[in-house]
Amino acid sequence: MQLRMKLKKAMLCASAVFLASFAQAASGEATEAVISLEELPAACKNAKSEFRPIDRDDVQLAKAELIEALSRLDRRLELAGSNGEDWRKYLRWDALQAKLRGDQPPDKALLRSIHARYCAGYEGLDLVWFLDVQRTLHNYIAMLRAVDNPNVRAGFEAIVDRLAASMKAYVAKPTTEDALVISESVRWMEGAHQCPALVRAIQGHFVRPNLFVEISAEVVAAGLDEGVDDTMPIRDCILGTDIHGTAHTVGRTRAELWSDPKFGVIDALFFGVTESDNVGYHGGITIFSRSTTDLAARKRIWIDAGGLSSYPAVSKAETSVTIDDIQSRRGRRLIERMAWRKAGKQIYLAECIASQHAEERLNERIDRQAAEPLERANRQYVEKFQRPFTERKLFPRRLDFSTTPSALGIIGLQAGEGKLAAPDEPPPVAEGAEMSLRIHESTINNLVFDALAGRTVYEEKVQATAADLLGELPEKMKGDEDGKPWAITFAPRQPISVTFADQRLEITLRGVKYYKGDDAHPAMNVSATYKIEESSKGFKLVRQGEIEVLPPDFIPGGGRTIDARRQVIRTLLKKRFEKVFEPEFLAEGFEMPGKWKAAGRMMPIQMDCRNGWLAIAWKRAAR
Numbered sequence: 001m002q003l004r005m006k007l008k009k010a011m012l013c014a015s016a017v018f019l020a021s022f023a024q025a026a027s028g029e030a031t032e033a034v035i036s037l038e039e040l041p042a043a044c045k046n047a048k049s050e051f052r053p054i055d056r057d058d059v060q061l062a063k064a065e066l067i068e069a070l071s072r073l074d075r076r077l078e079l080a081g082s083n084g085e086d087w088r089k090y091l092r093w094d095a096l097q098a099k100l101r102g103d104q105p106p107d108k109a110l111l112r113s114i115h116a117r118y119c120a121g122y123e124g125l126d127l128v129w130f131l132d133v134q135r136t137l138h139n140y141i142a143m144l145r146a147v148d149n150p151n152v153r154a155g156f157e158a159i160v161d162r163l164a165a166s167m168k169a170y171v172a173k174p175t176t177e178d179a180l181v182i183s184e185s186v187r188w189m190e191g192a193h194q195c196p197a198l199v200r201a202i203q204g205h206f207v208r209p210n211l212f213v214e215i216s217a218e219v220v221a222a223g224l225d226e227g228v229d230d231t232m233p234i235r236d237c238i239l240g241t242d243i244h245g246t247a248h249t250v251g252r253t254r255a256e257l258w259s260d261p262k263f264g265v266i267d268a269l270f271f272g273v274t275e276s277d278n279v280g281y282h283g284g285i286t287i288f289s290r291s292t293t294d295l296a297a298r299k300r301i302w303i304d305a306g307g308l309s310s311y312p313a314v315s316k317a318e319t320s321v322t323i324d325d326i327q328s329r330r331g332r333r334l335i336e337r338m339a340w341r342k343a344g345k346q347i348y349l350a351e352c353i354a355s356q357h358a359e360e361r362l363n364e365r366i367d368r369q370a371a372e373p374l375e376r377a378n379r380q381y382v383e384k385f386q387r388p389f390t391e392r393k394l395f396p397r398r399l400d401f402s403t404t405p406s407a408l409g410i411i412g413l414q415a416g417e418g419k420l421a422a423p424d425e426p427p428p429v430a431e432g433a434e435m436s437l438r439i440h441e442s443t444i445n446n447l448v449f450d451a452l453a454g455r456t457v458y459e460e461k462v463q464a465t466a467a468d469l470l471g472e473l474p475e476k477m478k479g480d481e482d483g484k485p486w487a488i489t490f491a492p493r494q495p496i497s498v499t500f501a502d503q504r505l506e507i508t509l510r511g512v513k514y515y516k517g518d519d520a521h522p523a524m525n526v527s528a529t530y531k532i533e534e535s536s537k538g539f540k541l542v543r544q545g546e547i548e549v550l551p552p553d554f555i556p557g558g559g560r561t562i563d564a565r566r567q568v569i570r571t572l573l574k575k576r577f578e579k580v581f582e583p584e585f586l587a588e589g590f591e592m593p594g595k596w597k598a599a600g601r602m603m604p605i606q607m608d609c610r611n612g613w614l615a616i617a618w619k620r621a622a623r
Contacts (some may be wrong), residue, residue, distance in 0.1 A: 035201035044164035054146035062143040069132040076129040119453040187418030209438035210422040212411030222599035224255035245278035257403040264303035264401035288325040305399040308378045313366040317358035414443045432608035433617035454492035459485040476579040483516030500609045501565045503532045521569035528581040539607040541585040
């Protein structure tokens with residue numbers, strides 16, 4: 001008996017342990033200890049003991065990922081026809097496929113030469129299918145070099161030491177340079193399958209949303225608030241009576257936001273009244289009547305990262321009918337009296353049917369009128385933002401919409417492949433703001449890294465893109481008077497960086513090679529710093545000193561001089577970027593496009609730049 005009880009108790013304990021473990025796994029809870037922010041620098045330093053040697057399984061996994069990426073690119077190239085065949089020749093497709101088949105030893109030199117072609121920076125290589133092969137091929141080569149390599153541990157320890165130093169500095173005071181070092185270390189660890197708990201802890205602390213946009217309900221509604229006053233013919237059939245008439249509708253469309261934590265939800269509302277004069281024909285009887293219909297309708301629009309969608313319109317109509325006269329076509333009084341009595345009995349039913357038909361007409365009309373604008377807005381969003389950004393792996397890792405009765409909110413996270421984002425929450429928005437933008441420097445730095453690192457950008461392409469987005473080419477972006485176009489090959493590590501701190505904005509552009517017409521010029525960094533100042537008209541950005549154009553390895557005051565060849569490109573770049581980085585930018589507000597111009601001019605009431613965040617808030621100018 002005691003043995004049976006002990007056995008039962010043991011089974012119950014085992015079941016409890018199993019159920020607890022299952023529940024923990026199902027809920028996704030981590031079994032590892034949580035690393036706090038204060039513990040991160042020490043955890044980075046202690047990560048040396050967590051080194052895991054690279055083995056053959058790592059190589060096979062990297063190879064499988066490469067083959068899968070090549071398969072996706074192969075399907076894409078099939079769709080490109082002859083252009084796809086040209087890409088295959090350039091990328092030495094058959095040579096790579098031959099080396100990946102079978103068990104023959106890999107040719108590392110061949111793999112590196114092919115990888116260099118994927119990294120050449122030509123237009124088209126920035127598409128997601130090529131980028132995936134570039135990344136997985138790089139990882140495959142790295143795994144081949146690391147397996148059974150006794151020097152890998154020393155390299156790992158050097159990366160950990162660098163990570164620990166940068167993490168200690170970043171926790172004390174975040175900087176773009178330390179963020180870059182941490183991001184590079186995390187990317188290496190992810191690729192080499194090292195220190196997964198540490199990687200998750202770093203990302204948990206420093207990969208927070210870095211873009212916040214908020215638009216008040218009043219501003220959203222301003223673009224949808226409009227009066228309705230139109231006249232149109234109507235034809236209906238109610239209780240066998242064929243009705244013809246003219247309807248005059250007066251009303252107003254406005255918008256409200258519906259609370260939703262996962263979508264932007266906008267209700268387009270219509271309230272109005274339709275007055276109509278009607279003539280009805282029923283057998284030998286002609287009926288002259290007037291009707292008044294009170295109308296209310298709702299069209300719900302949903303917004304998320306995928307675009308815009310909507311529900312069919314719903315409406316409510318209440319019709320009141322007044323019969324002015326009933327006439328027999330042959331002038332028979334008896335028939336007219338009978339028709340009056342019948343009409344009196346059926347008028348309530350006729351009003352109900354007329355209300356139902358009015359709802360159907362209103363729903364159909366609202367859906368028809370909304371279809372084209374919604375389709376156009378969705379098409380522009382997809383074609384100008386979602387598709388090109390997704391195809392180039394630039395689409396935000398997170399793009400969340402939400403609404404409350406008072407505002408439409410957007411939260412974005414621009415961070416991929418080990419990159420850091422915001423380390424903290426954004427600053428508060430000024431009281432009374434009706435529109436706000438809070439953007440962390442990592443949003444821009446991460447985006448331009450993915451878009452421009454190691455790539456050659458041609459002036460004509462930039463001008464065409466700007467003209468397409470803005471409707472016209474800004475004066476400052478027009479070419480030089482000599483007609484020779486510019487091109488820049490951006491640095492592979494930090495092509496462009498911005499820093500937001502102490503009410504100052506600093507931007508640095510790093511080019512490893514510049515082209516002016518047919519002439520090539522050496523590497524130069526171009527920097528400008530602006531200070532935010534308040535003015536009588538709001539805010540202004542005032543450039544601090546001259547634009548700085550210097551070679552990457554040059555230290556001002558270090559005793560070295562700049563040779564004549566570099567002085568030439570310095571002069572050319574300074575002249576060109578003087579047009580872009582003007583001495584002063586005045587923030588005078590702006591008017592929104594299209595129907596939202598009715599909202600009035602949005603005037604800045606806040607412009608703060610500190611701790612990596614730039615916060616700008618606007619309010620409508622008083623009318």
